[in-house]
Amino acid sequence: MNLGDFNELEVAREVDFGMYLTSDDGDLLIPRKYIPEGTQIGDVLRVFVYRDSEDRLIATTLEPYARVGQFATLTVRDVTSTGAFLDWGLEKDLLLPYSNLRRNLRPGERATVFVYLDDTSDRIVASAKWEWFLSDAPYPGKEGDTADLFVAEETDLGYKVIVDGTHQGLLYHNEVFKPLRLGDVHTGYVRHIRPDGKLDLSLQRLGYDEALAAADTLLEALRQAGGTLPLGDKSEPEDIYRRLGMSKKVFKKALGTLYKRGEVQLEPEQTRLVAGK
Template sequence: MNLGDFNELEVAREVDFGMYLTSDDGDLLLPRKYIAPGTRVGDVVRVFVYRDSEDRLIATNLEPFVLVGQFATLTVRDVSTTGAFLDWGLEKDLLLPYRNQRRNLRPGERVTIFAYLDETSDRIVASAKWEWFLSDQPFAGKAGDPAELFVAEETDLGYKVIVDGTHQGILYHNEVFKPLRLGDVHSGFIKQVRPDGKLDLSLQRQGYDEALAASETLLTFLRQAPNGLLPLGDKSEPDDIYRRLGMSKKVFKKALGTLYKQGLVQLAPEHTQLLNAAE
């Protein structure tokens, strides 16, 4: 049985307050409120297993926000002399001990953590020192590769990001043109693998690929616009461009240039006209 993860366990017997499930670690309770209608003795059920407030193994059909071995951004519910207690979607909050914190936390704050099984206490706990749990192996990718980006922390330079669940990278503030929230997962790209092994990242493709992808996006918007007229041009404000298209002005101008060279658009300072829009 995997503590802190989902398990498929057989219903051994039923009691007034729930059902006991059998496992290699002994029987554990699935409280009645978590039992699906029609469940009978002998059925195999999929449940998440953790410890209750009295350290007893217990099962639930609720979906926690994080499993053991995963990163997540969770909200602080309470703080005590033991540490911070995080909302992870279950009745019993997830403990973030003081020794695993970077700084003192307050209720309502969001914090990025790694969930793991403490070998001494056999309890599921969190650590805000999430970098400790990243891979120590060289990153296998290269510049230009797509990647899954988990926004872990904001700094003066930009956003610290967990790349593909294994390595750390950064999205610089001056290259991010949309609001990012801790815990968000975005598709992005590797800009550079630095000598120290960390990664410079981008939410958009670089160079020719970036312009090509942006031009396809812009062409789609033009085709959907009334009469093929989009009220954005070379002199438009960057905020207006981002709000409508989700791209920076720099990328927008590259896309305009690509479509203009293909003879698909007519350009004006404040708008762009799709040629042959009625065809």
């Protein structure tokens, strides 16, 4: 049986408060509120197995936000002398021990972690030192390759991302033309493989013009806003960056591109999508 993952387990017997499932580690309870309607003894259920507040193995049909061996960005529910407790979609919160913290966290804050099974306690725990769990092997791809980018952390330079679940890379602020949220996964491209093995990345295909990339972002923002954005040539740079994640210089390039294509009407502090575009 895989602790911290989904298992196919057979229903052994029924009690008032649920059913017991049989496994190589002994029978374990699935509480009645998680039992699919019509389940009978002998049926096989797909359940997630973890430990309850009294350290007993327990099963649920709920889908956690992360399983053992996965990276995730989770919300802090509480902080105690033991560590931080994270909401991972189950009744019992996931422990992020103090020894695994990188900095102090507050309730409501989101943190990127790696979920693993602690060998000493046999408990599922999280670590905010997620870089420790990345591969030491050279990145198997090449410059220009497409990759899945998990947004893990924001820095002064840009966003640290986990590339294809195995390697670390960086998206520089001046190459990001849309708001990014921790935990989001985007399709990106390997711009450069550095000597230290880390990767410089881009959300646009290599060689794709900056103005065209920004124009695509602006066009999508206009559509989502119903065709009008309160941004124009006279808008403050901070307002532009807060809404679109791009500099005013890049924004003006995007405006020019869309205007030349006849897709927008320009006003000093407002941009309108041309009807039918």
